[in-house]
Amino acid sequence: MHALLLNGATRDGGYLDSVERHLEAALTGAGWETDRVVLRRSKMAACRGCFGCWIATPGICVIDDDAREVARLMVKSDLLVGLTPVVFGGYSADFKKALDRSIGNILPFFIRQAGEVVHARRYPYEWRLAGIGLQERADPDEADLFRRLVARNARNFQCSRAGATVLVETDPWGKAAAELTRLLEEMGVGV
Amino acid sequence: MSRPRSALLLVGSPRGARSTSASLGGYLLERLAGQGVTASARFVEDLPSAATQDHGLPAAARAADLLIASFPLYVDALPAPVTRAMEAIAAGRLQDRATGGRRDFVAMVNCGFPEAQQAEVALAICRRFAAAAGFCWLGGLAMGLGGTLGGRPLGQGDGRFGHVEEGLDLAAAALARGEAVPERAVRLLARPIVPPARFVAMGNRYWSAKAAARGIQDRLRDRPYQR
Ligand SMILES: Cc1cc2nc3c(=O)[nH]c(=O)nc-3n(C[C@H](O)[C@H](O)[C@H](O)COP(=O)(O)O)c2cc1C
Numbered sequence A: 001m002h003a004l005l006l007n008g009a010t011r012d013g014g015y016l017d018s019v020e021r022h023l024e025a026a027l028t029g030a031g032w033e034t035d036r037v038v039l040r041r042s043k044m045a046a047c048r049g050c051f052g053c054w055i056a057t058p059g060i061c062v063i064d065d066d067a068r069e070v071a072r073l074m075v076k077s078d079l080l081v082g083l084t085p086v087v088f089g090g091y092s093a094d095f096k097k098a099l100d101r102s103i104g105n106i107l108p109f110f111i112r113q114a115g116e117v118v119h120a121r122r123y124p125y126e127w128r129l130a131g132i133g134l135q136e137r138a139d140p141d142e143a144d145l146f147r148r149l150v151a152r153n154a155r156n157f158q159c160s161r162a163g164a165t166v167l168v169e170t171d172p173w174g175k176a177a178a179e180l181t182r183l184l185e186e187m188g189v190g191v
Numbered sequence B: 001m002s003r004p005r006s007a008l009l010l011v012g013s014p015r016g017a018r019s020t021s022a023s024l025g026g027y028l029l030e031r032l033a034g035q036g037v038t039a040s041a042r043f044v045e046d047l048p049s050a051a052t053q054d055h056g057l058p059a060a061a062r063a064a065d066l067l068i069a070s071f072p073l074y075v076d077a078l079p080a081p082v083t084r085a086m087e088a089i090a091a092g093r094l095q096d097r098a099t100g101g102r103r104d105f106v107a108m109v110n111c112g113f114p115e116a117q118q119a120e121v122a123l124a125i126c127r128r129f130a131a132a133a134g135f136c137w138l139g140g141l142a143m144g145l146g147g148t149l150g151g152r153p154l155g156q157g158d159g160r161f162g163h164v165e166e167g168l169d170l171a172a173a174a175l176a177r178g179e180a181v182p183e184r185a186v187r188l189l190a191r192p193i194v195p196p197a198r199f200v201a202m203g204n205r206y207w208s209a210k211a212a213a214r215g216i217q218d219r220l221r222d223r224p225y226q227r
Helices: A015-029 A066-076 A093-100 A140-156 A173-186 B020-033 B049-054 B056-063 B080-091 B116-133 B159-176 B183-190 B196-213
Strands: A002-007 A033-038 A079-085 A106-113 A116-121 A128-135 A161-168 B006-011 B038-043 B066-072 B104-110 B136-143
Touching (some): A015 A079, A015 A173, A033 A066, A066 A093, A140 A161, A140 B116, A161 A173, B006 B056, B020 B038, B038 B056, B049 B056, B066 B080, B116 B136
Parallel strands (some): A002 A079, A079 A128
């Protein structure tokens, strides 16, 4: 099994980098292979909204930069773990950029599912999504919005499992570690 | 209620002036201008965070009495550069706290899917931005099937968009008075232009035709990153 850790933290050496190291060790310990991408060090332009990844070069973004490799790693992975500061209840711009640039991994075609229109899958693989948000201060409403966003993404990307957690920088590490273990278990990683 | 004297539209689509975001925002801006509000528009660019801070956009956004963000829904939320711009605008709050005065914010999202409620999380994010940046939240409008408008201007007599224009007229009238967008405007914008069931077949034909025009219809389902 394979996991991709996508780190959308804005600065080096912060809390989310510790979370990333912790998760990598936990996943490796459970027999998973991992890839890691630190998005603030990637060369990645924002999506141009051209849909070239659907109708010009299907499955590949027309912009040749690091987003192509991130999209490839997403397809290779059974589990995508996103790490991001919670920004107004959503993702950091760096993390969001990687997601925006990955829509070539789904098909342009529409299907109806549970009363809503979504895109059909390009790849037949099962795919799980875990969102990990970080707040400077505890804000339950904001954390709730973050979880709703992850659930929305999971629905539109047709993930077979999805979960989210919001950590608070001032929380003791033991609390965060327990929460990460719970999330990995929810994702089917035996830790 | 304080009436805004100036309004700034931020167009958050990378398609710029050819976007549906610009069509919707531009129409609202015209209506505001018609009610005596000094109106201007800027496009959100893809800039690194330091450059976003130095760029004139955050200061301009904070200088307007009414800030309008119009953007496409990207992966259930705001396009990345819009988040970046909002962070820069919110960061400016500390610098100009002394100047005080009320600032209003309204958000407009258009999405590709027929259901405008798919933009609900994005609007909730906008509302939190408003609170964090010291703006008074005057509400959010969401429109489904933004692609049907396809960046063409509103107000050209196309009956399919009559309810969108009516909703924006109502919103502009309220905003010009310093009031929140009325519920009826929200409902009008959210009204499906094509029923979802019909849209699926229509949309799928659209993508096939687009690919056929490029001679790649048999490559649409390619799996370049197949494991
Ligand atoms: C990267 C990307 C992600 C998108 N994600 C969504 C989405 O999650 N939900 C949706 O309804 N439409 C989505 N769309 C469709 C756009 O919201 C839609 O095409 C919109 O009308 C574009 O507006 P614009 O002309 O203002 O750019 C996405 C488009 C792109 C390019």
